[in-house]
Amino acid sequence: MARITAGVASSHVPLLGVAVDQGKTGDDYFGPIFAGYEWTKQWEKETKPDVVILVYNDHASAFDMKIIPTFAIGCGERYKSADEGWGPRPVPDVEGHPDLAWHIAQSLILDEFDMTIINEMDVDHGLTVPLSMMFGQPDKWPVKVVPLAVNVVTYPVPSGNRCWALGEAIKRAVESFPEDLNVQIWGTGGMSHQLQGPRAGLLNREWDNKFLDLLIGDTDAARYIPHLEYLRETGSEGIEMVMWLVMRGALGKTTKCLHRHYHIPCSNTAIGHLVLEPTE
Amino acid sequence: MTAPGEKQNIHDYLAEFDDIPGTRVFTAARARKGYWLNQFAMSLMKPENRDAWKADERKYLENWPMSDEQKEAILARDYNRCLDLGGNVYFLAKVFSTDGLSFAEAVSTMTDMTFPEYREMMNKGGRSPQGNRSIKGGY
Ligand SMILES: [Fe+2]
Numbered sequence: 001m002a003r004i005t006a007g008v009a010s011s012h013v014p015l016l017g018v019a020v021d022q023g024k025t026g027d028d029y030f031g032p033i034f035a036g037y038e039w040t041k042q043w044e045k046e047t048k049p050d051v052v053i054l055v056y057n058d059h060a061s062a063f064d065m066k067i068i069p070t071f072a073i074g075c076g077e078r079y080k081s082a083d084e085g086w087g088p089r090p091v092p093d094v095e096g097h098p099d100l101a102w103h104i105a106q107s108l109i110l111d112e113f114d115m116t117i118i119n120e121m122d123v124d125h126g127l128t129v130p131l132s133m134m135f136g137q138p139d140k141w142p143v144k145v146v147p148l149a150v151n152v153v154t155y156p157v158p159s160g161n162r163c164w165a166l167g168e169a170i171k172r173a174v175e176s177f178p179e180d181l182n183v184q185i186w187g188t189g190g191m192s193h194q195l196q197g198p199r200a201g202l203l204n205r206e207w208d209n210k211f212l213d214l215l216i217g218d219t220d221a222a223r224y225i226p227h228l229e230y231l232r233e234t235g236s237e238g239i240e241m242v243m244w245l246v247m248r249g250a251l252g253k254t255t256k257c258l259h260r261h262y263h264i265p266c267s268n269t270a271i272g273h274l275v276l277e278p279t280e
Numbered sequence: 281m282t283a284p285g286e287k288q289n290i291h292d293y294l295a296e297f298d299d300i301p302g303t304r305v306f307t308a309a310r311a312r313k314g315y316w317l318n319q320f321a322m323s324l325m326k327p328e329n330r331d332a333w334k335a336d337e338r339k340y341l342e343n344w345p346m347s348d349e350q351k352e353a354i355l356a357r358d359y360n361r362c363l364d365l366g367g368n369v370y371f372l373a374k375v376f377s378t379d380g381l382s383f384a385e386a387v388s389t390m391t392d393m394t395f396p397e398y399r400e401m402m403n404k405g406g407r408s409p410q411g412n413r414s415i416k417g418g419y
Contacts, residue, residue: 060370064322085377196369199302203406232413
């Protein structure tokens with residue numbers, strides 16, 4: 001039986017991808033950011049997941065304004081790194097797991113989550129930057145990936161509660177997959193940042209850390225944080241943190257924190273990173 | 281916090297967004313208004329379109345059913361105006377990336393700071409949420 005063994009949360013700032021691709025991860029600016037991922041890189045090597053369900057958002061790369069799926073799941077064989085306007089990132093193709101992905105998609109639909117199915121798409125920094133943060137620069141990614149794209153751009157985006165509930169349904173779906181698979185779920189994006197308007201540059205260390213606290217242990221208070229609170233407290237792009245709730249929801253009632261990292265700033269953004277284990 | 285099970289009315293939900301200082305939340309109304317502005321920006325993902333845009337910006341815009349205001353705002357790189365006219369930053373990013381601007385530099389043009397000032401603010405911990413959460417509440 002497949003099972004979700006851990007959850008990882010991480011920001012997915014495009015500049016981090018640039019730092020990896022240009023070999024700057026040890027310099028004065030990026031060093032302290034990447035140092036917080038060293039523990040996780042080692043842990044990933046030891047725990048060897050087979051598949052990562054990677055919750056992320058597309059940033060006007062695979063999807064434009066023509067079609068805006070609220071929740072979409074990638075069921076394809078492989079995905080190429082998107083050209084976001086300055087050429088594709090020089091990273092390996094991302095290999096999918098169509099059997100597991102289709103199983104999850106079908107199970108979710110029966111469980112009343114009406115998913116959009118994607119067979120072909122390119123994946124942008126939202127998905128490839130977290131892979132680089134956790135695995136460095138291998139010739140081939142050491143895991144298969146089931147991309148799960150969430151609309152966090154056009155409002156209304158899904159509620160925190162709905163994201164959490166989707167995570168719970170993903171857990172049920174994974175556990176009914178007959179093959180023995182070690183599956184991780186990653187929630188990406190955030191933390192506080194605002195990339196637009198006169199209030200651009202807003203960061204909120206205190207709120208971000210409260211949010212990190214709420215993902216650990218047996219509280220489910222984070223699922224009831226309204227969009228307005230993210231907007232007021234964490235900037236217009238902080239809403240990406242609802243994607244972390246999909247991850248948290250998939251870990252069950254209680255979690256234990258294995259690793260935690262927070263750093264300000266990376267470009268316009270607060271970097272947050274958590275490694276969680278389900279404890280039930 | 282919204283109470284468990286509580287559903288919000290869409291009108292109340294949207295009205296609250298106007299109370300956030302210096303922020304244009306990308307609502308459906310803005311997405312409708314800015315549809316072609318954003319789709320134009322998206323077209324710059326293709327190298328051949330970037331070349332045509334760089335060769336003659338005004339001419340490139342002739343092919344897009346955008347309002348004159350939207351065209352002038354883009355030509356002037358007035359990104360706050362673009363947001364008012366329905367632009368979204370992830371789409372507008374295709375324009376400023378084509379100009380060779382980083383996200384941070386482009387974003388700084390929407391504030392009342394120069395880029396070096398903005399960068400310094402970010403390195404010192406960013407803009408404080410204090411006084412920036414609510415127009416009416418002033419907190
Ligand atoms: Fe993002």
